[in-house]
Amino acid sequence: MQETGLPGAPWxxxxxxGNGPSCVEIAPVNNAIATRDSKNPTGPVLLFPEVSWSTFLRSLR
Structure with missing residues (x-):
């Protein structure tokens, strides 16, 4: 699902x-994890169900 904005989310x-410009930011939103490009904080936001986000993180280990 794609959203725009999410003002007030705890990004x-x-x-x-580090201090690099190419980063992904995350924020918990209801039962999902929102992600956005740190270079474009007012741009599109992708939402992932918490279970999908947890599966993704486990696959990185």
């Missing part, structure tokens, strides 16, 4: 991102 960037 955070990974500590592994």
């Amino acid at each position: 955070r960037k990974s500590s592994y991102s």
Whole structure:
């Protein structure tokens, strides 16, 4: 699902991102995880169900 904005969401960037400009930010929203491009904070937002996000993170380990 694609949304725009989500003002007031508690966005955070990974500590592994450093100070680089190309980062992904995430925020918990209801029962989903929102993601956005840090270079475009007012641009599109992708929402993933929490279970899908957890599966994605486990696959990275």
